[in-house]
Amino acid sequence: MLLAAMSAGLAQSEPEWRHGAALSGEPKYAEGFEHFDYVNPDAPKGGIVRLGESTGFDTLNPILPKGNTAPGLGLMYDSLLEPALDEININAEYGLIAEAFRYPDDYSWVEYRLNPQARWHDGTPISVDDVIWSFGKLKEVNPSQAFYYRHVTSAEAMAERVVRFTFDAPGNRELPKIVGQLIVLPKHWWEGTGANGAPRDISGATLEAPLGSGPYRIGAFEPGRYIEYERVADYWANEHPVRVGTNNFDKLRYESYRDQTVLLQAFKADQYDFRAENSAKNWATGYDFPAVRDGRVVLETFPDKARGIMQAFVLNLRREPFSDIRVRRAFNLAFDFETANKTVFFGQYKRIPSYFAGTELASSGLPQGKELEILESVRDLVPERVFTTPYENPVNGDPASLRENLREAVELLREAGYELRGRQMVNVASGEPLEIEFLDNDPNSERYVLPYAHNLERIGIKMTLRTVDTPQYINRIRERDFDVTTLGWAQSLSPGNEQRDYWGSEAADRPQSRNYGGIKDAGIDALIEKVIYAGDRDELVAATRALDRVLMAHHYVVPQFYIDVDRTARWDRFGHPENIPEYTHGFPTIWWWDAQKAERVGGRG
Template sequence: MTTWMLMMGALLGMASSMAAEPRHALALHGEPKYGPAFEHLDYVSPEAPSGGTLKLANVSASTFDSLHPFILRGTAAEGIGRIYDTLTVRTLDEAFTEYGLIAESIEVADDNSHVRFNLREAARFHDGEPITAKDVAWTFRRLREDGHPRYRAYYSDVDRAEVIDRHSVVFHFADTSNAELPLILGQLPVLPAHYWADRDFSATTLTPPLGSGPYRVAEVEQGRRVVYERVDDYWAADLPINRGRYNIDRISYDYYRDGTVALQALKAGEYHLRRENVARNWATAYDTPAVESGLLKRVEIPHEQPAGMQGFFFNTRRDLFADPKVREALSYAFDFEWTNDNLFYGAYKRTRSYFQNSELAATGLPSDQELERLEPYRDELPERVFTEAYQPPDTRDRPLRRNLRQALSLLREAGWRVEDGTLTHTESGQRMAFEILLVSPSFERVVLPFRRNLERLGAEVSVRTVDPTQYQNRLETFDFDMTVHVAPQSLSPGNEQRDFWSCEAAGINGSRNIAGVCDPVIDALVEQVIDAPDRDALVTRTRALDRVLQWQFYAIPNWYIDRFRIAYWDRFGRPADNPPYGLALDTWWVDPERAARVDNR
């Protein structure tokens, strides 16, 4: 075969791999719910009026010192994402489908070797400059090189970004098996290269940055308050994906260090809406005339969002928690049933899965399909992965003391004995002494009974509540023994699982692998989740991963709730139906008559 023929064959092969049909949306599995000619999302009111103000509160005791959310340094202001547009945008009534926003169309190669985004010519930054393919490629490189460390892991399967012309950019993939990559890249926020040309991308800033989204920063009081105002000439306001959204003119966040003070501020009308995360408050703290008269509403909105795992997470980088048997033993000291009945008014359900409240959660015994995924690792996994359904210890049908006896039995098997009232390792002489790190004083009422139970086992446990900045720094550098943490999940797990569970992420400061998980089997199962070819395979592979995580006891599961608890002043209108996979607050609007009635109360 001649050189010319070889070259032609190669070019034809490239052309074949380049073949792709421009699409208005991408669904990870199946087809998008909304066709190319859709007019608006089903869960909006397309004729909703605009105007008014929404006052919110940050009640997590956090403060902020930056308006730059893309780097490790600093704590970014809440809501800052509102000022940025992305290539595509996700809907809340589909498992994982993204529709073009900055991108007018998307082309995915038949062999999944690349994705091409064709940008809308009308797309603009707030200063009127057009959004171009160069901005997209620049953003990708900057996030991966100078952004938060998690971006490097998140985009690790992407080889490079190539600018084709002013409005077209192609991302080439190093791994063609990851069907999620085109959607992951669609989530890319596009930053203005011209704005950052003479600014230090790695530095925190309180200067309002240039964006392209529906809102811009209007006012900033460091650590106390941030206000966003709706952009009057927002370039994407009339796109079908945005119709009926972003109706409120001004959205502000006031920061409160104390949850009790924040709750009283809501009842005094200092802000308008609160997601209530404290069961005791929901049960007892809203007995006020405003609630009785209907001016202050309390609603529970059901949802189907995965709850992920909230729990007491062990830092397995510590020798003390390196043994799964020790971690399992300590899990018997948490009495969820007592906690739920006595502290939470029975409001919660027990978490048992890392993908709780979704079809992805592993339940019962493994299916034949799951066993196919797990069988190659049988020699490296606990036998219970194959023969038992995981269930956290409980006290529904047995007293706590029986659980504590079971804990001591496991600890003895792991080489621990009680000497002079203290758990001590028989070989090393190490004492069972550790700290539980907290950021919120409100959680102390949960942790202190847990500590008492641990002390009954002979453990020496201290509880330390620190300020948000110190807490964030200690988590990012993994400077803790045990902490309360939430590992959130979506309906379509993928690349982010590396950041949660991989050996690589365990050694990267700022990663979300809080527990320090480093297991070759888990690494392999994570890659299988990422490479799942269809929805059925994704569910099976995620359940297999979930089983292994459950039986390695990286966390002592806490609880979850399958509805949003919202308290708000009756000044808003909202669509009749909330979507199943999120609280669509951006579809609400201010009703002038209702607002006047509340303001004149």
């Protein structure tokens, strides 16, 4: 009787299996839901959608950290869990390859129970062995992913269809969902031999179309020019609740073009169908052509509520001028956003005041409440000014304001050990002039970089603009071979473990990390952990604001500009659900081919 009672107690302590889970509260969709609310479950299947991109590709290996991976490879693979598009980014996820998952109250491990229907495109069941092998190879081959998953200590089979991932410490609420996003690869295919008889190598580039499990497989392709994906008619998850009403096109094709100018002209010539426009000038002046005027091309904006953003002049802290906060602040004072917005950007942008611009996560004013408590707990590690002085970007926009800010910049540079000698700013100790290079891969950047360089020249700093091709640019950023460049970080509405990769000290010297500037700061590290281990949504928001406030106080970057809508242009051949989710337009995932519209529009290049 005693043994039976003990066994019953142990059984009761086992966590329950879940169909879905949220970081805070309950997921929107209850167990047994038929489809997401935002899809059209009766959307027609058929047609083709063509997308344009400017990077090209040289490998079809989805996890390789080097080279240029083909766009759209994610269409070929399912993950253990799938997020809904109408809930806060990664806040809630639902089972896909995993029919259910569970974890204890302390989040010290997670188990996934695989769906017995899950299949690779060759009909082989997706196995626990595939999941464990994929996790191991991802960490082995990709240093960035090894860092991202470093708190996962083991992956082991618990039953025929159950895999457990164990974590190195309890309390990280995000890890069960992060592991659920793992790309699962077919072990039997990658450990087999290719058509040439040679063993396949997951650690190397390949142009052999790999085996997948997702709604699409690779059809025709030509490296550097195009790749086409074909819908899998007998896809195992066609009727799965997270897939109903999605992936409606028979074909998706990505066309590669050599630069952004050619990319826009190709769209006008009906060489591809849908374009997300990130240039204010193009949006204001580039779409006055017959197909827009007669309605064959639709221009439409969608609210951008799914993310925060920091886009900035990223200063390489590994290089001497920018290791000094006074130099970094001087560079911000010289950036005349207001004039650029008026003369170059057609008044479309806002100045970025936060690493989480446009969200409730952005800090403002002085810290209060829970945010203040969190900052007090690391007071000896953060600048005192975060408690006394709200961050504000300098304001230019007229000659008087610019002169005043440039005078302040010169004074800051003098304090940092520089002085003007004639028209040159030089290091007093070495006599070396302060000269830097701005690196970019987009010729259009000169519209705002050259005026910025002119302002720096007025205080004796020479900044030259160097534009290189995209592969060279990517390699130089990876190797941290730059002085200044424009980069950005898109932020989830539920930030977590990725913050270590963005700003953590351990990521600063890792080439594949997104800590591009080389931030190393104990206070930042401590606050990242506060974000990751936040106990609820209120604490997460407060911890993120505290992190944001300290990042801004260090002047690591010169914030640029953002817009809170997505600007899109499309050839009017497509239908979409009436209730598009508020966090994304969902193109092309939840859209479909509209034969009547396509007949009216005609053409196809």
